[in-house]
Structures are given as C-alpha cells and as structure tokens.
Amino acid sequence: MGEFELIERFFKRPARRNALGVGDDCALLSPAPGMQLAVSCDMLLEGRHFLSTVNPLKLGHKALAVNLSDLAACGAKPLAFTLALALPRVDDEWLEQFSKGLFALADEHACELLGGDTTRGPLNICITVFGEVPKGSALLRSGARAGDDIYVSGNLGDARLALEVFRGSLSLPAELFEAARARLEQPRPRVALGLALRGIASSAIDISDGLVGDLGHVLRQSGVGAQIDCGAAGTLMDAAAALDEERKLEFILAGGDDYELAFTAAASQREAVRAAAEQAHTPVTRIGRIEAQPGLRLLDRDGQPVARHYASFDHFA
Amino acid sequence: MGEFELIERFFKRPARRNALGVGDDCALLSPAPGMQLAVSCDMLLEGRHFLSTVNPLKLGHKALAVNLSDLAACGAKPLAFTLALALPRVDDEWLEQFSKGLFALADEHACELLGGDTTRGPLNICITVFGEVPKGSALLRSGARAGDDIYVSGNLGDARLALEVFRGSLSLPAELFEAARARLEQPRPRVALGLALRGIASSAIDISDGLVGDLGHVLRQSGVGAQIDCGAAGTLMDAAAALDEERKLEFILAGGDDYELAFTAAASQREAVRAAAEQAHTPVTRIGRIEAQPGLRLLDRDGQPVARHYASFDHFA
Numbered sequence: 108m109g110e111f112e113l114i115e116r117f118f119k120r121p122a123r124r125n126a127l128g129v130g131d132d133c134a135l136l137s138p139a140p141g142m143q144l145a146v147s148c149d150m151l152l153e154g155r156h157f158l159s160t161v162n163p164l165k166l167g168h169k170a171l172a173v174n175l176s177d178l179a180a181c182g183a184k185p186l187a188f189t190l191a192l193a194l195p196r197v198d199d200e201w202l203e204q205f206s207k208g209l210f211a212l213a214d215e216h217a218c219e220l221l222g223g224d225t226t227r228g229p230l231n232i233c234i235t236v237f238g239e240v241p242k243g244s245a246l247l248r249s250g251a252r253a254g255d256d257i258y259v260s261g262n263l264g265d266a267r268l269a270l271e272v273f274r275g276s277l278s279l280p281a282e283l284f285e286a287a288r289a290r291l292e293q294p295r296p297r298v299a300l301g302l303a304l305r306g307i308a309s310s311a312i313d314i315s316d317g318l319v320g321d322l323g324h325v326l327r328q329s330g331v332g333a334q335i336d337c338g339a340a341g342t343l344m345d346a347a348a349a350l351d352e353e354r355k356l357e358f359i360l361a362g363g364d365d366y367e368l369a370f371t372a373a374a375s376q377r378e379a380v381r382a383a384a385e386q387a388h389t390p391v392t393r394i395g396r397i398e399a400q401p402g403l404r405l406l407d408r409d410g411q412p413v414a415r416h417y418a419s420f421d422h423f424a
Numbered sequence: 425m426g427e428f429e430l431i432e433r434f435f436k437r438p439a440r441r442n443a444l445g446v447g448d449d450c451a452l453l454s455p456a457p458g459m460q461l462a463v464s465c466d467m468l469l470e471g472r473h474f475l476s477t478v479n480p481l482k483l484g485h486k487a488l489a490v491n492l493s494d495l496a497a498c499g500a501k502p503l504a505f506t507l508a509l510a511l512p513r514v515d516d517e518w519l520e521q522f523s524k525g526l527f528a529l530a531d532e533h534a535c536e537l538l539g540g541d542t543t544r545g546p547l548n549i550c551i552t553v554f555g556e557v558p559k560g561s562a563l564l565r566s567g568a569r570a571g572d573d574i575y576v577s578g579n580l581g582d583a584r585l586a587l588e589v590f591r592g593s594l595s596l597p598a599e600l601f602e603a604a605r606a607r608l609e610q611p612r613p614r615v616a617l618g619l620a621l622r623g624i625a626s627s628a629i630d631i632s633d634g635l636v637g638d639l640g641h642v643l644r645q646s647g648v649g650a651q652i653d654c655g656a657a658g659t660l661m662d663a664a665a666a667l668d669e670e671r672k673l674e675f676i677l678a679g680g681d682d683y684e685l686a687f688t689a690a691a692s693q694r695e696a697v698r699a700a701a702e703q704a705h706t707p708v709t710r711i712g713r714i715e716a717q718p719g720l721r722l723l724d725r726d727g728q729p730v731a732r733h734y735a736s737f738d739h740f741a
Binding site for chain 1: 448449450451452453454455457460461462463464465466467469471472473494495497498500504506507508509510538539540541543544545546548550552554555557559562564565566628629630645
C-alpha cells in the first residue's frame, strides 16, 4: 500500500470545518470573528512516550489527548488537528486500530483532521492541534497572583504507578493495575474544565512532566512563589494504598503523564471554581496557595517543610 | 542540556505575531479579518528525506522550505510555524547551525516560530506552517479546466540529479554538481509567485514527488486530463547536458524534490501569467494544456506519444 492509498483508506473523512478536506497542498481554516486561534504541537516517540507493546487503539487516543490537554490548559475549544506519522511498515490492523482510537476522541470533541503527512521511519506521531478562544480570554501561565488558591483536577500519580509496573519496579493487584494503566494509556483531556474556567482561573497549565515541574513554569512566568499542602495533595492518588508514603508523594508531585490541569484562582472565586468543576463533571482539589516569595515550598500535614527535591520529567534526561 | 534550556538557547525569540511567544501551553494566532488560515504539515526523516551527512544549516533551511512551498502552492502568505524535533543527542554545533538556517529562511518570509516540542529520538523534523489567504482566493488543486495552459516555475530535475550523484549512480563536473546540490539541499519556495498568481491561476500544486505524479493530483481533483509537450519540458533542466535524453526526461518528469510550482491558467491569462512571473522574479515555462479527456499524455517534439510510464515518488515505496 502506498502513501496516498494509506491516507485515503485510514485517514480521509468528509470535510466539515476545513473548506477543502484532506488532499490539497494546505487545509483552510476560518476562525470565527473575535476568536484567537490556539495552536499546540506534541511529538510522541516509541520507547520514550509510549511502550512498543501499547495497543494502537489506545495510542491513537493518547496522541490526540495530550494535544487536547494543551488546549484545555488555555481554555480553548478544540477545532481541528494535523497528523504527521512515521511508520516502520504499513500494518493494516495497526492503522485501523490507531485511526479508530484517534477519531473516537476527535469526534468526542468535534475536532477535525485537516491533513498531514505519512512516511516510512521509526514510529513517530506528531500532532498539531488548533482551538479557538475569545480574544483576551485564554488561560495563561503568567496570570497567578499572590494570595490565589492552587487547584488540581482529577487524580495525580496513577499514570506513573502504571509505568513503574510496566518497568517491573513495582507490582500491583490486577484491578488496581488496570485502573492505573487506563490513566497512563488513555488520559482524558480536561477540555470541559478548561472552558468552564475562562474568566475564573487566573492561570492554568496541564500537568505532563509532573506537578512540581509544571507548576514551576507558572511560578516563574507569573513572578511568584507557592506553598503546597502535601496533606491535601496526598489525597490525589487513586491507588495510593499500594505505595509507602514517600513513593506516593513522589508519584503525585513528580510522576508525569497525568494530563490534569493545575490552575490558580483568587480566593474570592472559590464558589465559582466549585460551580465550574461541577459543570465540567470534573473533580478539583485545592492544594495550596500562591505567595509573593519566589520558589515552591512543600509543607507536610503539620505545616512543616518537606525537604525532598522533586525533579521535573525531562525528555532529554 | 535539558529540554527547556535547549529551547531557550536555540529556539526562543521575541514574540511578534503570536501574542504569547514560545513558552505557554498554546500559541495564540489572530488571522486578519476576512482571511482564511492555510495550514500544512511535513515531516522530514534522516535517510528518507535527507542524507545523514547534510549540513545542518541547509537542513534547517530545507525543513521550512518544503512547508513554505505548500503555502506557495495555495497562494498563501506565510505567517508562522510550529517545530517538533526529535534528536538522537544534544549537539550544540548542530543545533546552532540548524536553527540558523531555519531562522534565516523564516525571517526572509516574516514567518514566526510559534512553539513546538523537542524530544530525544531518531532525527525527525516535523513542521506545521500557517499562512493567510483572502477568503475564496486560495489556489486549489481542483480548479483546472479543459483548454487551460499548464506552466511550471523554475527548473526541474536538478535536485534528483544531485541525489543520484550522492547515491553514486552518476558523476558530474564539480561546478554542475554544486549547482544541482544547491537545488536539492536549499530549495527556494516559490512564495512570491504563489501570491502573484492569485486570481490568475486556475489551479496550482507544488512539485515534491515529481511533475507527473503531482500534476496527476490536479488532474484527478479537477476531473480533467492533460497533454505535456516533452520538448518544452525538456528545456527545464539546468544540468541537462550531463545526461542522455531518456534520463534527462525521467529526472524532469519524475525526479522529485523540485519544490517548483505547477499551475494552470486560462489561455486568455497568458499576459497576466507573464506579468506575475516578472513581478515575482521567477521564470515560468508553458509546457502543456489541460484537456477534457482524463489521463496524462506525453508528446515528444514531433507531437508523437511518449510511451514510458513515470511513477510518482512514494515515501512508502
């Protein structure tokens, strides 16, 4: 099967938003009046971002999910995406499953494939995603202010737990493992929460490299510091019972691959945050406070400093 | 050097069009009122799209050039791009040269880097490019009509000639080789010509997989056929003297990696095409005619059919 037949067979669908559909030199997108286009790009490589044994249906889901998560963190509504795919060989069954997982999530968010590129090479999936957000309404990393509350959506640390089981450094009862594995392989981008938080959150970021590292970007870009209540954060892990306290906290604070939102909001917005979370059917937990003093301070249940250093996940480390 | 330092050092530049600059979850783009956004995406892999020995400065140029060529083929004005880069290792000298070549071409077209992704892995460069075009003015593959003239910009076949020298299947005098090599390694996207052809050309495509294959897309999507005058096409190669007639025609018609524009225009537009080419400082050559009868017919100097079949370059072949 050649390049064009492959696209025709697995990736061509009726055009909707794009005036052209897949198959011209460019796709054409028309953002609505008054809207800014939010653009983000993530590349996923076998062995680095996913295991070679992963189910291609789940991989198709995840490749788009991590990109939608960036839109969620900006409060942008998904519109469309491009897909560039390098494949070691043309494997019908693999492509069928991959495209099925990809389009299932795309359809859920009415996010249209605009076009892309396919080539032979080491497995590599590069997606660029487009969303729209009213001018001036995007949730930025630079908006956190001293006194703001810090929140996290959903759960943290379970994806890392599953990764450690795959790596053989841990073992888990089957049921816990399946739940953790779903978090690693099929993250749910928090798009609805991002939209509901427009005008309420003062800053937001999606947690892909671990809470401490990603929150660090918000602190630096906002010119502030923070304290985190490890007692509150410690409740964020689903399968926490499987771990000792130290490991649990490490996975929650610096696990990576969570694709939850960390966001800040003025204390006066607590009721609004609660309502937004309810509207988005997404649990959120208040875990700390922004402070004027730079740096991130971790406090234990008794308000005592936690000395340990948590490193951010680095794709070159 | 980690992921963030790498981005900071080699790829961070002052934000202009993007409201945020590199470093938030998304970039924000605001197309001008009445404009559509043209989007295209190309992935380049070592060994398939470029040789491992290529000068990284030239590679930076080419990675963006092949994407700008898609904008040119739509008559879109370059605005911005995202870059996802997988690197086997962090090599300062390589990154310095790569980013220098990339930004030199980007600056020439006032095309801004919006953001992207870097990771460790087999060398892979994935660029998504954004341009703008007034609503309804994009040059499409579907607009060719029976009776239209067929044109090609610049030269064809020289890039393939250089590739064959690298492959060892041919040898060339040094001077001819350097000229051909520049065509392979540093293609000039025909952006100015694409813009000048708005409202004049009835269809356009950029030639990346060879003239015959790419023109085939135009014919299929326009529901027409064509005849090509191989006598006229035969003049398109610079270093033609180095080859026998058969090989020369093969490289011109199906060489690949040309990044010239093939376009069609009504016969009544000949003077307008000439003026557009002059305005864009880009030579164009009329090489054939669109016909109602489907299929592509190659005619020799005497108007006799050329029997040979020319296959399109296929990245899965």
